[in-house]
Amino acid sequence: MSSKKIVLTSSDDECFEIDEAVARKMQMVAHMIDDDCADKAIRLQNVTGKILAIIIEYCKKHVDDVEAKNEFVTWDAEFVKNIDMDTLFKLLDAADYLIVIGLKNLIAQAIADYTADKTVNEIRELFNIENDYTPEEEEELRKKNEWAFN
Amino acid sequence: MVDTKSLMQASTCFTMFNKCAMDPLCYSHIDLTKAFKYVDDRVLHTLLNRSGKQLRSLKLGRVDAPGSVFRSSCLPPLIHYRNSASRSLKLGRDAPSPGCFFTRSCLDPLKLTGNLLTSLHIYFLGFMNMDSLLDSLSACSNLTDLKIVGVNVLLEPILELLARKCCLIEHLFLDNCYQGMITYPTIKLFVTNCLKITSLTLLDFRLNDAMAQILVTGFRILKYINLSNTAGITGSFLRNLGHRSNDSPLQTLILRDCFSLQEREVVEFLNSLIGETSDPLDTLMYQATTV
Numbered sequence: 001m002s003s004k005k006i007v008l009t010s011s012d013d014e015c016f017e018i019d020e021a022v023a024r025k026m027q028m029v030a031h032m033i034d035d036d037c038a039d040k041a042i043r044l045q046n047v048t049g050k051i052l053a054i055i056i057e058y059c060k061k062h063v064d065d066v067e068a069k070n071e072f073v074t075w076d077a078e079f080v081k082n083i084d085m086d087t088l089f090k091l092l093d094a095a096d097y098l099i100v101i102g103l104k105n106l107i108a109q110a111i112a113d114y115t116a117d118k119t120v121n122e123i124r125e126l127f128n129i130e131n132d133y134t135p136e137e138e139e140e141l142r143k144k145n146e147w148a149f150n
Numbered sequence: 151m152v153d154t155k156s157l158m159q160a161s162t163c164f165t166m167f168n169k170c171a172m173d174p175l176c177y178s179h180i181d182l183t184k185a186f187k188y189v190d191d192r193v194l195h196t197l198l199n200r201s202g203k204q205l206r207s208l209k210l211g212r213v214d215a216p217g218s219v220f221r222s223s224c225l226p227p228l229i230h231y232r233n234s235a236s237r238s239l240k241l242g243r244d245a246p247s248p249g250c251f252f253t254r255s256c257l258d259p260l261k262l263t264g265n266l267l268t269s270l271h272i273y274f275l276g277f278m279n280m281d282s283l284l285d286s287l288s289a290c291s292n293l294t295d296l297k298i299v300g301v302n303v304l305l306e307p308i309l310e311l312l313a314r315k316c317c318l319i320e321h322l323f324l325d326n327c328y329q330g331m332i333t334y335p336t337i338k339l340f341v342t343n344c345l346k347i348t349s350l351t352l353l354d355f356r357l358n359d360a361m362a363q364i365l366v367t368g369f370r371i372l373k374y375i376n377l378s379n380t381a382g383i384t385g386s387f388l389r390n391l392g393h394r395s396n397d398s399p400l401q402t403l404i405l406r407d408c409f410s411l412q413e414r415e416v417v418e419f420l421n422s423l424i425g426e427t428s429d430p431l432d433t434l435m436y437q438a439t440t441v
Binding site for chain 1: 154156158159161163188
């Protein structure tokens with residue numbers, strides 16, 4: 001049985017030839033294939049080669065995961081474990097753009113997990129957030145949720 | 151998804167996060183186990199109100215509380231049933247559970263918000279009002295996952311209520327730290343009505359072999375059962391199980407610290423498994439206490 005190949009080209013001209021079934025895990029790509037654009041290489045203008053490689057790795061692992069979701073929990077945890085924050089954000093954007101829902105949820109949860117047990121200032125530093133509360137507003141909010149700040 | 155304390159911290163970072171944190175979806179999974187020292191009924195009520203109709207799971211209490219504190223507690227048992235006010239007054243005020251400011255009816259808001267709740271875990275809340283707890287659970291007809299650890303309530307009424315009102319339950323974990331009794335009719339009702347049970351943990355229950363057999367063989371799709379700290383079982387219920395293991399989806403059987411367990415029964419059970427062409431039982435754990 002021969003499987004059809006799809007060529008994906010990243011924004012920085014890196015090419016990936018993958019099985020169609022793997023490519024279809026990215027719903028946006030699946031739509032392009034169904035719209036009969038499959039004869040050509042599919043160019044993904046918003047995704048770099050580095051990010052696309054990671055997404056393809058995820059899609060290859062999950063190519064048959066419609067039923068057996070639980071099998072991949074451990075693999076997923078390892079997959080996101082060593083990815084740095086900057087890459088996580090780029091992956092989140094790309095997974096959203098390519099519509100890879102499982103990966104998007106996985107990345108979002110990984111980012112959220114970074115905030116657990118951190119103080120407000122630590123979260124601001126982590127995400128490079130500028131505080132736009134007035135001191136009075138922030139104080140009021142802390143008092144309102146006092147139980148969470150002890 | 152983060153625990154609810156972390157959500158509150160994040161919402162204080164800047165105004166956009168605060169706006170996001172007002173979405174009821176942020177409160178669909180309320181986890182207060184990391185904030186057990188400071189939350190009380192008012193906090194819980196506020197959060198449940200914020201969840202609106204989105205509440206799906208709720209975790210309360212202190213997950214890592216030392217169980218031995220409660221097991222060795224000398225506090226008199228105090229069960230609030232209706233018309234038992236005089237008994238309550240007679241026994242006086244309870245000592246509060248360490249680090250817990252919930253009242254005994256802290257789950258009352260679930261009567262209004264619990265109908266779509268699928269998961270409820272409560273840890274070491276100490277004494278709770280039995281009627282209040284039952285009324286709250288009664289409203290959670292979509293519950294599939296219930297865990298009660300370190301809560302001084304009779305568990306038989308809970309099993310009975312699950313059988314009558316929460317038949318969709320799939321994962322049940324009950325730690326019988328109050329040492330209440332459980333009867334045949336309740337076990338049979340539970341097995342008959344809760345057909346979706348796949349994972350069952352009943353710690354410190356006073357079950358005998360006949361009861362254990364009803365539980366182990368009665369659920370059609372049971373995969374995991376843990377009856378640790380069950381004083382009354384000798385292991386004779388394993389005989390029947392051994393002969394039907396091919397028909398059973400059971401994968402894990404845990405019988406830790408069952409001090410009446412007879413080694414002979416376990417050996418014969420294991421031999422019957424070895425004799426089968428297939429071995430569906432992946433995990434058998436027992437730890438006999440030898441004198």
